[in-house]
Amino acid sequence: MNQDPPLNEPQPVYDLQRVGYAYQSQPALLDITLQVRAGQRIALLGANGSGKSTLLRLLDGLYFPNAGTLRAFGRRLDENALRADADAYAFRRRVGLVFQNSDVQLFNPTVYDELAFGPLQLGWDKPRIARRIDAMLEQFGVGHLRHRSPHRLSGGEKKRVALASVLIIEPEVLLLDEPCSGLDPLSQGSMVQFLRDSRGRTLITATHDLAMVPDIADDCIVLREGRLAARGRTAAILSDGALLRECHLAWRRQEDDNLQRF
Known part of the structure; x- marks a missing residue:
């Protein structure tokens, strides 16, 4: 049963109680219970197939639980939650998701149109949209690409445009699925720097790259085969070699007994 937080604690951004999700008959998430507080920076860890991407899509309202309850900003998030335009507007204004594959x-047709799409859907006026686009193009260093087709950009440029297209509406919650996947070292460094500097908003980053985690997250959630394996402070999670090996995030070389992290 859901319980309200104590009166002296703020309402959690997300409250999941025994949440499950299955693709047809194949379970992807099982019995997930957790809360996310406003302003938390969380790394969502797990090997490929552990359920990280599915959980992000639930938090973004793209999928809905097959079991349990999911609340976002104190309201239940299910099949009926976003049917009314006002409810959909309020939620989409507050939550943004950056996909692993930018091409998705x-x-x-152009970078400018890409950045304008979200604000147009939210009914912003054209002068406001133009001002925000100019600001985002400058912030992400892609002003010279404004008239280019997104699909003709490099991987790093696509990722920056995708991120800008989400951040242009200034969401309170930013969800990222493997944000450094496929990027060269320079682009990876830029992405990590951005995430490191992103204080104030709730940030949930799915990754199996543990090297970046201390820079981008204060807390970790670990999934294994669709179940919640652990959660805690980043330092404690990353120092638990047995947990990392059990969740296929690390292995130990027999010849020198050194812990190797992916």
Whole structure:
């Protein structure tokens, strides 16, 4: 049963109680119970197939639980939650998701159109949209690409445009699925620097790259085969070699007994 937080504690951004999700008959998430507080920076850890991407899509309202309850900003998030335009507007204004594969996210003819799409859907006026686009193009260093087709950009450029297209509406919650996947070292460094500097908003980053985690997260959630394996402070999770090996995030070389992290 859901319980309200004590009166002296703020309402959690997300409250999941025994949440499950299955693709047809194949379980992807099982019995997930956790809360996310406003302003938390969380790394969502797990090997490929552990359920990280599915959980992000639930938090973004793209999928809905098959079991249990999921609340976002104090309201239940299910099949009926976003049917009313006002409810959908309020939620989409507050939560943004950056997909692992930028090509899935980018579909407009130009970078400018890509950045304008979200604000247009939210009913912003054109002068406000133009000002925000100029600001985002400058912030992410892609002003010279404004008239280019997103699908003709490099991997790093696509990732920056995808991120800008989400951040242009200034969401309170930013969800990222493997944000450094496929990026060269320079682009990876830029992404990590951005995430390191992203204080104030709730940040949930799915990754199996443990090297970046201390820079981007204060807390970790670990999934294994769709179940919640552990959660805690980043330092404690990353120092637990047995947990990392059990969740296929690390291995130990027999010849020198050194812990190797992926």
